[in-house]
Amino acid sequence: MVTNIRSFQAGQCVAHLIEAPSGLILVDAGSPRNEKKILCQLKALGREDLKLIFITHAHFDHYGSAAALRRLTGATIAIHEQDVDFMARGETPLGSVRGRGRIAQVFLPLADLLVRPEPTQADIVFADGHRFIQFDLESTAVHLPGHTPGSSGLIVDNRIVFAGDLLSTTGEPHTQRYYATNWSQISESLDRLKALKPEWVYTGHGRQPLSGEELQRLEVSWD
Ligand SMILES: [Zn+2]
Numbered sequence: 174m175v176t177n178i179r180s181f182q183a184g185q186c187v188a189h190l191i192e193a194p195s196g197l198i199l200v201d202a203g204s205p206r207n208e209k210k211i212l213c214q215l216k217a218l219g220r221e222d223l224k225l226i227f228i229t230h231a232h233f234d235h236y237g238s239a240a241a242l243r244r245l246t247g248a249t250i251a252i253h254e255q256d257v258d259f260m261a262r263g264e265t266p267l268g269s270v271r272g273r274g275r276i277a278q279v280f281l282p283l284a285d286l287l288v289r290p291e292p293t294q295a296d297i298v299f300a301d302g303h304r305f306i307q308f309d310l311e312s313t314a315v316h317l318p319g320h321t322p323g324s325s326g327l328i329v330d331n332r333i334v335f336a337g338d339l340l341s342t343t344g345e346p347h348t349q350r351y352y353a354t355n356w357s358q359i360s361e362s363l364d365r366l367k368a369l370k371p372e373w374v375y376t377g378h379g380r381q382p383l384s385g386e387e388l389q390r391l392e393v394s395w396d
Pocket residue numbers: 186232234235338377378
């Protein structure tokens with residue numbers, strides 16, 4: 174059972190610490206050089222037993238501090254099989270970019286030169302439906318592609334989903350509108366997420382979770 178969820182800014186993305194009696198799961202590891210900040214969040218909970226770092230997708234602001242954090246805590250890193258190679262090469266596949274995302278398309282190669290994300294090998298390479306039984310917490314991966322080929326959510330306790338960058342709660346809740354390797358998959362993944370009927374959805378940007386009702390009302394938004 175999840176006893177607590179702590180969401181916090183870790184560079185550009187919002188990371189989530191899931192507390193359970195048997196250990197902690199971190200959903201997304203923030204931008205590069207955020208490992209100390211994340212460790213402070215563990216300390217604030219009075220715990221050191223980080224077991225799993227679940228990466229929702231291979232973008233630098235979601236896996237950037239994962240390898241450093243693994244060295245500090247011994248946690249294992251998990252990512253979907255279709256994003257594992259991008260992360261291993263330290264890449265960030267932006268796909269086809271829309272609207273304000275075009276700024277990042279120019280900015281990202283420059284940022285890469287300054288703070289290059291560490292190429293990161295995964296310990297667990299999962300497919301849709303993978304259950305993380307070794308962590309003694311009911312948690313299952315759900316493939317939600319579109320933003321990247323391997324974008325995935327984590328379902329815990331059959332009622333809470335961490336959905337990565339399929340959705341954002343920065344400003345009004347909305348679906349991904351800037352970056353996708355496959356835009357048509359965004360609406361399919363939204364349908365898939367709705368069909369799970371979660372009580373709460375946590376996103377990769379924006380600290381406020383989305384309620385189940387808000388999710389059901391959400392339509393695909395194009396900027
Ligand atoms: Zn992101």
